[in-house]
Amino acid sequence: MKLKEISRTAIQSWSPAQHHPIYLATGTSAQQLDASFSTNASLEFFELDLSEPSLDMKSCGSFSSPHRYHKLVWGPFGMDDQGHPSGVLIAGGESGNVILYDPAKIMSGQSDVIIAESDRHTGPVRALDVNPFQTNLVASGGNESEIYIWDMNSFGSPMTPGPKTQPQEDISCVSWNRQVQHILASASPSGRASVWDLRKNDLIIKVSDHSNRMHCSGLAWNPEVATQLVLSSEDDRMPVIQMWDLRFATSPLKILEHHTRGILAIAWSLADPELLLSCGKDSRILCWNPNTAEVLYELPTSSQWCFDIQWCPRNPAVLSAAGFDGHIDIYSIMGGSSQAQNQRQADQISNSFGNMDPFGTGQTLPPLQLPQTAAPPATVNPLKKPPKWIRRPVGASFAFGGKLVSLENPKPQQPTSHLVHISQVVTETEFLKRSDQLQATLSSGRFVDFCQEKIDTAESEFDKTVWAFLKANFESDIRSKYLELLGYSKEELALKISEALEKTSEDPPKLDVPPPTSLQPLPELSLVPPADTPETAFDLIAAANLQPAAMMDLNCTPDPETEESAEPDGAANSELDENMGLCLTEEDVGEKQDEDEIPLNEEMTPSVELEETSAIQTPAEIPPPVPTPAGGVNLSISQDVDGLITQALLTGDFEGAVELCFHDNRMADSIILAIAGGAELLEKTQKKYFTRTHSKITKLISAVVMKDWHDILKTCDLQNWKEALAAVMTYAQPEEFSSLCDLLGDRLEASEDALLRSQACLCYICAGNVEKLVSCWSGTQDGRCPLSLQDLVEKVVVLRHAVELTQRSGPAAIGILLVEKMSHYASLLASQGSLSTAITYLPDNTNQVAVQQHRERLSRALGQQATAAVTQTQRASSQLPAHQTQQLYNPPQSAAAVPAPGPTPASAPAQPQYYQTVEPPNLM
Structure with missing residues (x-):
């Protein structure tokens, strides 16, 4: 597709690839005249601005020259440090001149634009080329086999590559090798090409067609293969391009035949060695693939011949073609539409008449409208294959599984092959190492060793504690191990108890037995009738205030052998009664206590009510005590509290007897009687006891006896979470153990204290709740890091296997x-x-x-x-896998929890057993 055009009959040269913006230098062509037959000559510079939609190119400077030119070459010499910011333009004149111009000075309008000039050649200089490796070296060719090598640092003394070839003939083109800097090739119209080695300063090989019909018009080296070059023929009888390989110089390697008339110029793309341009007398511009001799692209051109064609070094898709019709056209090989070109031609016709009627009417012509029925604009087909600068020189893509797929083009001078490399990329080596360790543990089942290794290598105390709790799941006695981790070792506790008992036996405490206290009369019960005389009144008062031991004479007759043993028991009972009384006096009893208390007058049995009216007699009617025989029991029935308790027990009214004991602050008696009254009465008595008793450990004792730990876990201070968890370990039943641990963990996780929130993980480990462990851990740790995620997965996997092992079940949801x-x-x-x-x-x-x-x-x-x-x-x-039977904790049943069917002989006190070995129940 045409991009720009310049109306000049001139030869051309693009600015170097290092230069920006892109300029095109034009010089008046020798031996050609334009339509005006002007003999003036000049150098002009045009800027290529592809952002402008018009076809015109902006002129950036010009220089009137007395010379006309056969060849122009723009080199990068001096762009770095030699004071030529735009490089050097080398021109070959028709009088044997080789002239060096400074393009920067021409474009800035200065007059001293010539850097150096020499007329060493005897004839027109038709061939020029700049060494791509040493940009200060320029090769020129003229008549009589003259070839000179110019050094622009010392331009006055050129060199020759060797002796002149014989017979002498004109040099039509010269070209430096693109891979080896000291190799130069030259060609003559006779069809012979010579290759020179400047190190040896001699001709090394000649290449010529055996038919002798080649009239060489162009020479170009392969940009990648150092030994390959192409020659074009201007002869209409043989309009071909021959591709030669100097290693096999007996015949052409390839022959490109698609032109119908002689070829005037060729250009090999430096950006893609598979693109070769040619223009000929058949008015065609073809783009070849010289390796396959296939035409990849044909540019739409006018009917005029093109005598010079060049690739743009900076933009590899752009090329320029100079024609004999007085135009230099800029094309793109990437395809496009010719609509802009058709509109351009129509506008030129309209502008030629100045928008006036050509028939003399003087009327202004309306804007030219192209016929709507015209054929659609021709669209140029693009290249048959993408050029190299669009193709990836290398490529890489990640595939699933960490695979890296990479490709690369083969090196020059190697046969084309499709190479694809697949490699494994590992970026997280430590992550993979730990994952392999975990996988090995899963295969071997050595979780205890794995946990111990984690404990040894843990960086923080919290991590050590977490792994210690996880390791405890694989111990024989899980809850006992949990208690040790919480700071409660049964061995240490047994030692402390033993020391305390030894100290007590060596120095028994002195108990101060308080004097017996009198009971107040029961409400709404008149146990003493009014006295007739003062003396009788005092006797009745004395009778009503008898001590409990005298009123309820259940003791045996004093026996000398048992008298001493009975005294300590009585002292202990007195101390217990005193302590119970202190419990009541230290705390106020609330309204709930009053509501739970059962009034004696409502719950008195009928036998007691009958005795109230007739039991108490005057002092004269009270029979004297009858001595009881040795070893007998005196069931004294009186109207005080002991007598009423005696009557209630004789009639089987345990509930009434318990209420009387509560009323008289005899807590121990009430508990003992409730045990004999059955489980329902015992539970009721326990609730009433804990309602009326308040101390620092009342709630704990209540939870132990009543087996209700929810209230403790809901109301305890979170700073004492270890104590609460230890109580759950000791007393919780297997079916409620997990839910209680979860309850404590939820409270800790909801705390504002970050340390307490992290401790919730331990509760979830004890409960075997994997999901809540993940949630708690994710809230306190950074889950984006692979190693942090590895920490979590290790804990989850170990805990899940521990739960499956303990519960003897499959994986949970x-x-x-x-x-x-x-x-x-x-x-x-x-x-x-x-x-x-x-x-x-x-x-x-x-x-x-x-x-x-x-x-x-x-x-x-x-x-x-x-x-x-x-x-x-x-x-x-x-x-x-089959494992040995694990020993799990089973909380001991309190002796008071199961009512005895009847009185049993007292047995020797057994050593308290805190842990029992049982078969593993469904604990977690």
């Missing part, structure tokens, strides 16, 4: 958050190339589409055989 983490972990493994390991971490029991797609992708990447092997591995790992 996986939550959404855990599925997300595991899927991300599998993706990281896959990106590092561990595909077989990655597929084992994808959850099975989930229906998420993303996970299923990821599994299918991994399966396809592994192949059918690998997929089957992975499936078998998963099935084998899901089958739990």
